Amino acid sequence: MEPTIIFAVALAGALAILAGIFEDLESDTGSQSNPNSQVQLAPQIGHLHRYFNKAISGEPPAYGFWSATGATVAVLLQTRFLSGFGEMHSVILASIFGAFVAASILSFYAIFAHISRTASMRPFKQPLQLDVILSPLPLFFAYGFLAVLCVTLISFITNMVLLNPFPVPLIALLFGITLGTIGSSTGDIHYGSERLYQTFIFGSGIPISKQGDIDIKAEYGFRNSIDTPYFTSRFGGPVTGLCFGALVFLDNWSRLFTFAGKWTPILLGIIIIILLFIINLSIEIYTRNRFNEFTKE
Amino acid sequence: MDPITALFGIIIGGTLVGVCVHFIPCSAVGAMAATTGIATGPTMLASGAGMMGLMAAAYNLDNGLALMLASGAIASMLMIALTSVVANITYAFGVGVAPTSGQSEYDRFTGFEQKQCLTPGTDGHGIPTQSFISGVIGAAMGGIGGALVFYSVYTLISPSIAQATAIAIAGIIAVGIYIINGVLPAYTLVGKTEGMTDKKFKTTPKTLYSCLIMSTVSGIFVYAASVVI
Numbered sequence: 001m002e003p004t005i006i007f008a009v010a011l012a013g014a015l016a017i018l019a020g021i022f023e024d025l026e027s028d029t030g031s032q033s034n035p036n037s038q039v040q041l042a043p044q045i046g047h048l049h050r051y052f053n054k055a056i057s058g059e060p061p062a063y064g065f066w067s068a069t070g071a072t073v074a075v076l077l078q079t080r081f082l083s084g085f086g087e088m089h090s091v092i093l094a095s096i097f098g099a100f101v102a103a104s105i106l107s108f109y110a111i112f113a114h115i116s117r118t119a120s121m122r123p124f125k126q127p128l129q130l131d132v133i134l135s136p137l138p139l140f141f142a143y144g145f146l147a148v149l150c151v152t153l154i155s156f157i158t159n160m161v162l163l164n165p166f167p168v169p170l171i172a173l174l175f176g177i178t179l180g181t182i183g184s185s186t187g188d189i190h191y192g193s194e195r196l197y198q199t200f201i202f203g204s205g206i207p208i209s210k211q212g213d214i215d216i217k218a219e220y221g222f223r224n225s226i227d228t229p230y231f232t233s234r235f236g237g238p239v240t241g242l243c244f245g246a247l248v249f250l251d252n253w254s255r256l257f258t259f260a261g262k263w264t265p266i267l268l269g270i271i272i273i274i275l276l277f278i279i280n281l282s283i284e285i286y287t288r289n290r291f292n293e294f295t296k297e
Numbered sequence: 298m299d300p301i302t303a304l305f306g307i308i309i310g311g312t313l314v315g316v317c318v319h320f321i322p323c324s325a326v327g328a329m330a331a332t333t334g335i336a337t338g339p340t341m342l343a344s345g346a347g348m349m350g351l352m353a354a355a356y357n358l359d360n361g362l363a364l365m366l367a368s369g370a371i372a373s374m375l376m377i378a379l380t381s382v383v384a385n386i387t388y389a390f391g392v393g394v395a396p397t398s399g400q401s402e403y404d405r406f407t408g409f410e411q412k413q414c415l416t417p418g419t420d421g422h423g424i425p426t427q428s429f430i431s432g433v434i435g436a437a438m439g440g441i442g443g444a445l446v447f448y449s450v451y452t453l454i455s456p457s458i459a460q461a462t463a464i465a466i467a468g469i470i471a472v473g474i475y476i477i478n479g480v481l482p483a484y485t486l487v488g489k490t491e492g493m494t495d496k497k498f499k500t501t502p503k504t505l506y507s508c509l510i511m512s513t514v515s516g517i518f519v520y521a522a523s524v525v526i
Contacts, residue, residue: 033328033337034325034326034327034328034329034336034337035328035329037325037326038329058337058338058341059337059341060337060341060344060345061341158352163356164352164355164356165355165356165358165461165464166352166355166464166465166468167461167465170465170468170469170472171352173348173472174348174349174351174352174472175348175352177344177345177348178345178346178348178349178376180341180345181337181341181342181344181345181346181380182345182376182380182383184328184336184337184341185323185335185336185337185342185345185380185383185384186336186380186383186384186387187387188328188336189327189328189330189336189384189387189388189391189392190387190391190392191328192328192329192330192336193328193329193330193388193391193392194391194392196329197329202392202393203392203393203394204393204416205330205392205394205416205417205418205419205422206329206330206331206416206419207331207416207417207418207419208326208331208418208419208420209418210418211326211329211331235387235390235391236387236391239383239386239387239391240383242383243379243380243383246379246383247349247375247376247379250375250379251349251352251353251372251375254371255356262357262360262364263364263367265353265368265371266364266367266368266371269368269371269372269374269375270371272375272378273371273374273375273378273433276375276378276379276381276382277378277429277430277433279382280378280381280382280385280424280426280429281407281426283382283385283386283389283396284385284395284396284407284409284423284425284426286389287385287388287389287394287395287396287414287423288395288409288413288414290389290395291389291393291394291395291414
């Protein structure tokens, strides 16, 4: 095993953890993905809120698009920067510019999505407030920029060091779709089930009849989207990072070994999946014993 | 692989992708812990898993079809298994609910009673063992299907195009066929399924026929394009 490859696998895993964290925080700040339905429902049951409401599209295609845009710009610029800055620095510099372009497009989409979504809530008297649009905008930009930057860098590592035959923008598209899927599947649960419904007792669950009955009051004044990452960065963001980071790392790590010939990664993959099955079963048994006090009544 | 076999490869691969979505447990309302399944759309989740499979399959392009299909399946299975585990961790420690099926009395594999931990007023939450196993089986099918489409398209177009370009085009076409076939089951699943234990699993033949037609049309287009090239 070459030290460069091992370092690249570790670096890709570390960047994937960061990408996962930032992706989830970005989507939580804008109420994107599935919890968006609750923010959309709230005015219909009389809860006029100050949440940012951007459902541009599902997270997977959205992040596929941002990442592919960032990586395409980065690849074009990297060839220009190559002679002046050398290979490594040109990749980093070009990725920064690529991520900046992608984050700018994301911010524009976010503004228009919020305005049009809020306009559709006019029959329910949901106001369109300028500070609700402008205040969280730097957050989207920052989180989106960091997420796309990490995905672009992972794509360059996967193509240039780990020697994946796909071109960098296509790798970024694939990683972006996977990242969006994981963010939507894991971290958003913390936002949709816990942050939006903090008045419900922890562990009591959220009945379907209570959907849309979200918390609109904060400790002081009204809830807003800037406060959301303050809460979700403690759990939702890190678990998303854990999932995407573990996926990228374990997938690449299993390809480092050759003790059983070409089929070694398959063998290691099966072992990892069996271990994950055991972990899942353990969590199920633990939670069944721990969280059944509300359902017993 | 001769061109006609490659055409059948695209058709079989595309159909497998469509059918796999029925096995993967997911529900959009899962984000509010109100239904069983991973908290996203079935198409989205299947696509996310399939993309990891495609990426892993691309590494083994020169190592033969069997290894390529296996690596595609394993990467997809790994993605679904990891997402299920982490989603259950979030349900357990972030929301405080146990994985429970809303439709089954008992788990088919563990025998756990499901109503015991079901929050009143919900249709289940989390990913119980039966859904986990179903998801992993579905991901394996999706990974194999995606890798088969990628390999078939690559063998169709590679004789007439430079290798790097052929890989890129085959990858993009594979992503396209994956997403087209992944979207079709959405019309029968309507955004929610618990996997192979779900009542909607009986609608799988409908998806099978629609994906078969769609994959045949896509395959003929790719075949015709490669012949013209």
